[in-house]
Amino acid sequence: MSEIALPKVDRTIVSKKDLIVNNLKQFTDKKNVLSELDEIRPYETDALAAYKNLPLAVVLPENTQEVSEILKFCHRENIKVIPRGAGTGLSGGALPLNDAILLGLGKFNKILDIDFHNKCVVTQPGVTNLSITHAVKHKGYYYAPDPSSQLACSIGGNVAENSGGVHSLKYGTTTNNILGVEMVMMDGTICRIGGKTLDQEGYDLLGLICGSEGLLGVITEVTVKILKNPQTVKAALIGFPTIEDGGNCVTDIISNGITPAGMEIMDKALIDATEKFVHAGYPMDAEVLMIVELDGTKSEVEELFKQIKQIAEKNKSNSFKLSKNEKERLGFWSGRKAAFPACGAMAPDYYCMDGTIPRGKLSEILKEISRLSKKYNLGVANGFHAGDGNLHPLILFDGSNKEELRRTEEFGAEILKACVRMGGALSGEHGIGIEKRELMCEAFNDNDIQQQINIKMSLDEKNLLNPGKVYPILRKCAEEGRVHVHRGEEKFPDLPRF
Amino acid sequence: MFTEEKKNSQIFQDSNHLSPTSELEVSELIKEAYKKKFPIDIHGSNSKKFIGYNVQAAKSLDFLSLSGVIEYLPEELYIKVKPGTLIKDIENILEKNNQELSFEPTDFGYLKDGKSNKGTAGGCVSCNFAGSRRFKVGSVRDFILGFRGINGKGDIIKSGGTVVKNVTGYDLSKLVSGSFGTLVALTEVTFKISAKKPSQNTIIIYEKDPKTISVLFNMVLSSSNEISGAVFVPDEPKSKKFTPNKSKAFKLNDLDQEGAFFAFRIEGDQNSIKERIKDISNEMDLKNYKTSNLDIYQSDLFWKSINSLQLFSETKNNLLRAVVPPSKCEKMMSFLKNKYRYFIDWSGALFWIEVPGDQNIKEVKNTIIQNDGYVTIIKKSEDFEFTEKLFTIDDTKLMISKKIKESFDPRGLFNPGKMYKDF
Numbered sequence: 001m002s003e004i005a006l007p008k009v010d011r012t013i014v015s016k017k018d019l020i021v022n023n024l025k026q027f028t029d030k031k032n033v034l035s036e037l038d039e040i041r042p043y044e045t046d047a048l049a050a051y052k053n054l055p056l057a058v059v060l061p062e063n064t065q066e067v068s069e070i071l072k073f074c075h076r077e078n079i080k081v082i083p084r085g086a087g088t089g090l091s092g093g094a095l096p097l098n099d100a101i102l103l104g105l106g107k108f109n110k111i112l113d114i115d116f117h118n119k120c121v122v123t124q125p126g127v128t129n130l131s132i133t134h135a136v137k138h139k140g141y142y143y144a145p146d147p148s149s150q151l152a153c154s155i156g157g158n159v160a161e162n163s164g165g166v167h168s169l170k171y172g173t174t175t176n177n178i179l180g181v182e183m184v185m186m187d188g189t190i191c192r193i194g195g196k197t198l199d200q201e202g203y204d205l206l207g208l209i210c211g212s213e214g215l216l217g218v219i220t221e222v223t224v225k226i227l228k229n230p231q232t233v234k235a236a237l238i239g240f241p242t243i244e245d246g247g248n249c250v251t252d253i254i255s256n257g258i259t260p261a262g263m264e265i266m267d268k269a270l271i272d273a274t275e276k277f278v279h280a281g282y283p284m285d286a287e288v289l290m291i292v293e294l295d296g297t298k299s300e301v302e303e304l305f306k307q308i309k310q311i312a313e314k315n316k317s318n319s320f321k322l323s324k325n326e327k328e329r330l331g332f333w334s335g336r337k338a339a340f341p342a343c344g345a346m347a348p349d350y351y352c353m354d355g356t357i358p359r360g361k362l363s364e365i366l367k368e369i370s371r372l373s374k375k376y377n378l379g380v381a382n383g384f385h386a387g388d389g390n391l392h393p394l395i396l397f398d399g400s401n402k403e404e405l406r407r408t409e410e411f412g413a414e415i416l417k418a419c420v421r422m423g424g425a426l427s428g429e430h431g432i433g434i435e436k437r438e439l440m441c442e443a444f445n446d447n448d449i450q451q452q453i454n455i456k457m458s459l460d461e462k463n464l465l466n467p468g469k470v471y472p473i474l475r476k477c478a479e480e481g482r483v484h485v486h487r488g489e490e491k492f493p494d495l496p497r498f
Numbered sequence: 499m500f501t502e503e504k505k506n507s508q509i510f511q512d513s514n515h516l517s518p519t520s521e522l523e524v525s526e527l528i529k530e531a532y533k534k535k536f537p538i539d540i541h542g543s544n545s546k547k548f549i550g551y552n553v554q555a556a557k558s559l560d561f562l563s564l565s566g567v568i569e570y571l572p573e574e575l576y577i578k579v580k581p582g583t584l585i586k587d588i589e590n591i592l593e594k595n596n597q598e599l600s601f602e603p604t605d606f607g608y609l610k611d612g613k614s615n616k617g618t619a620g621g622c623v624s625c626n627f628a629g630s631r632r633f634k635v636g637s638v639r640d641f642i643l644g645f646r647g648i649n650g651k652g653d654i655i656k657s658g659g660t661v662v663k664n665v666t667g668y669d670l671s672k673l674v675s676g677s678f679g680t681l682v683a684l685t686e687v688t689f690k691i692s693a694k695k696p697s698q699n700t701i702i703i704y705e706k707d708p709k710t711i712s713v714l715f716n717m718v719l720s721s722s723n724e725i726s727g728a729v730f731v732p733d734e735p736k737s738k739k740f741t742p743n744k745s746k747a748f749k750l751n752d753l754d755q756e757g758a759f760f761a762f763r764i765e766g767d768q769n770s771i772k773e774r775i776k777d778i779s780n781e782m783d784l785k786n787y788k789t790s791n792l793d794i795y796q797s798d799l800f801w802k803s804i805n806s807l808q809l810f811s812e813t814k815n816n817l818l819r820a821v822v823p824p825s826k827c828e829k830m831m832s833f834l835k836n837k838y839r840y841f842i843d844w845s846g847a848l849f850w851i852e853v854p855g856d857q858n859i860k861e862v863k864n865t866i867i868q869n870d871g872y873v874t875i876i877k878k879s880e881d882f883e884f885t886e887k888l889f890t891i892d893d894t895k896l897m898i899s900k901k902i903k904e905s906f907d908p909r910g911l912f913n914p915g916k917m918y919k920d921f
Contacts, residue, residue, distance in 0.1 A: 117825040119719050140722075162665050173663065175672065176640050191894045196823035198632055198847050201872040202891045202917070203681075203899045204639055207672020211665050228722040231777075255573040257596060257693030296724065297777070300770040356661040358574050388662045428663035436666075443666055447653045451906070452667050458905035459898065470667060 072188030085157030091433030125156020162211030239286030246288030280335030529652030545617030581620025602629025626676030650907025822871030855879030
């Protein structure tokens with residue numbers, strides 16, 4: 001599974017390593033160019049740690065002009081470039097290549113402008129997602145997209161992957177929450193897209209760049225929208241006796257015109273695992289547990305929870321607990337947020353999948369996963385961002401057993417194929433990267449993929465920026481990928497993943 | 499050649515106005531155009547045809563016969579339609595399930611000929627003009643989950659799907675939104691839809707001081723009360739160059755048409771609305787202003803008038819659409835005061851400005867750009883000088899846009915010159 005087809009290594013480039021490194025030192029401080037093995041080793045992988053590959057060199061520029069000079073040089077010399085934010089991505093989007101420069105944006109770590117009048121923050125891309133909220137919370141504001149890795153993931157990486165989170169059901173993903181970027185194209189051209197206005201002129205280049213996984217340009221500045229904190233936030237824990245009942249309740253809540261801030265579902269396996277791990281007080285008689293969070297005015301939240309309770313009862317809920325205070329609300333979330341480490345404690349290894357399905361197919365996909373679990377004789381725990389149909393099944397296995405590893409890979413690919421079959425998508429928030437690259441042909445035909453490649457080639461005609469990612473190299477539906485965690489040795493073990 | 503292909507090829511030869519009824523037919527016709535290098539004028543019901551430059555094309559391809567709902571799943575919050583489907587028909591269908599297109603598509607019908615015409619789904623996406631909820635919920639582009647269409651070579655392509663979270667390749671739905679039919683001939687569009695709020699009220703504040711209006715807009719944006727619309731309508735300039743429209747456009751029992759007013763909308767259930775209005779009254783210190791309250795029916799009519807630009811109904815003057823950072827609102831107001839008819843939407847971030855044909859349009863454009871905004875000339879007066887560009891864009895973005903255009907439409911066949919002279 002750690003074997004994957006990568007673009008052919010250009011030996012001429014590799015042979016010129018010393019020359020290239022010396023050249024790079026012209027464009028930035030010498031200490032920002034790393035080329036010794038012990039220096040570049042930490043960059044050999046991102047959070048999809050099953051795949052490792054050393055770059056030719058690592059360069060850590062400090063400003064946009066340096067990025068531009070470096071890219072211009074690489075463009076001229078036909079050197080591939082892999083952009084990297086905080087390296088927390090789960091789809092291998094920042095996996096280096098032996099003949100490529102790894103361009104780390106870690107030194108772009110400053111917030112440039114907090115503009116409360118225009119309700120936005122201008123920041124460098126290396127700033128973490130959560131620190132934007134920290135910078136504005138004293139005035140009661142926050143940045144809405146909240147990927148589980150928000151403590152460590154960078155906002156530039158969020159733009160590259162169009163990151164979502166628990167609250168994207170109501171507040172959208174990154175693409176709905178940014179106003180502008182500064183970007184450097186592969187030929188060194190610096191471009192500003194959007195700014196502090198709500199729309200931008202001409203083609204929606206911002207929409208194109210967001211979620212483009214570092215293939216079209218290097219983001220050097222981001223302007224994000226900030227929102228005022230809601231007046232009241234409450235959550236409820238609702239237990240259900242069967243998968244169908246829980247799934248139907250999700251659909252009924254949405255059908256009744258209610259848009260929760262977040263709506264999560266956990267199956268029995270995950271309830272048991274997390275309860276053992278953090279003792280969140282989850283109902284142990286539930287086959288399916290739902291966490292619903294609402295925000296708004298006090299009366300609105302109360303009224304909507306009354307409606308949700310009735311909808312849940314109609315769907316045979318066997319427990320309903322509404323948070324009485326902020327501490328209790330956070331307690332409800334603690335189990336869900338501990339899903340990954342809890343699974344790490346249950347088996348030597350787990351794979352985290354990321355796919356989406358239409359909400360109405362929740363019970364169907366859970367049944368299919370359960371069937372596949374029996375077929376492959378492997379345990380699985382399921383956590384869903386149910387409100388927007390984004391599922392994260394965690395397949396439990398022992399990586400030291402080669403045959404079990406093979407079965408796990410097949411199991412994972414079958415889940416994603418089922419998602420596409422049911423009208424969903426291969427990835428909801430982790431991106432394609434190298435992880436699901438070869439599965440793209442499950443969702444798209446040659447024309448669809450060719451059009452996307454045409455766009456890539458129009459902006460990066462030599463295919464130097466992050467090559468080998470997103471689009472199938474093999475053009476066959478190989479079954480590979482997923483987040484492989486061995487004995488809890490996740491690349492970022494302290495980050496909550498949910 | 500297959501019989502169907504032969505037939506289409508013949509149709510293509512014989513007629514300059516084509517009205518295909520299927521995706522395959524569109525694809526075949528465009529393949530013909532690609533082969534013969536014929537530029538094509540792609541359009542729907544022509545409700546927004548006057549926006550942008552006139553297209554010089556050998557063939558005209560309208561999508562009115564490619565219409566109808568393909569799939570509507572209220573519980574999944576999406577509706578998939580063919581491009582020629584009328585927006586008003588979509589809204590009527592959604593209404594039956596208390597749902598809506600919450601981006602409030604702008605109705606350009608009054609501007610064109612004095613009556614409502616929201617055009618087609620394809621046109622709505624291609625122009626990407628969203629109404630008053632923009633600052634709260636997003637634009638048209640934020641509500642397109644996926645599409646199918648034909649590129650400039652005649653290939654059928656798709657992007658996105660029907661689910662909200664989807665990071666599988668570039669988000670072409672965004673790119674296609676607002677591209678004025680220059681990239682793809684849409685054959686299918688999936689809209690994300692929303693539950694309609696059970697009720698709404700609008701509070702009118704009779705005030706016109708630019709500084710105060712700017713402060714009020716800022717309070718709207720700073721409030722946690724989920725205000726879903728905020729506009730300012732100033733006095734109409736006392737000039738014969740403007741046909742008075744304000745009284746007619748906002749003829750409501752509880753709205754005093756004399757003088758300028760600021761208005762904001764609250765939506766939700768009645769209890770929640772009451773609670774929010776009480777809270778906002780404190781935030782904005784409303785007791786210090788003359789105010790009135792529009793009930794659900796009047797409120798609905800008020801925002802329909804705003805989102806259909808009835809203030810400028812059938813104007814013969816130029817109409818500019820300027821998007822600026824909300825902090826520049828006061829400066830913009832001071833510049834426009836008494837000289838131009840205008841109103842402000844999106845809580846201070848969108849200006850609709852009517853500029854008489856003989857007045858200096860360049861001065862208005864420069865002021866908008868100096869205030870970090872951008873401008874689109876929506877309607878042109880008869881004596882409009884085409885030396886003025888209709889869409890503003892900087893050289894770098896123009897260069898990138900040109901490359902992207904070529905990646906979709908290598909022979910530049912789709913709506914040539916519609917947005918920019920270069921392509």
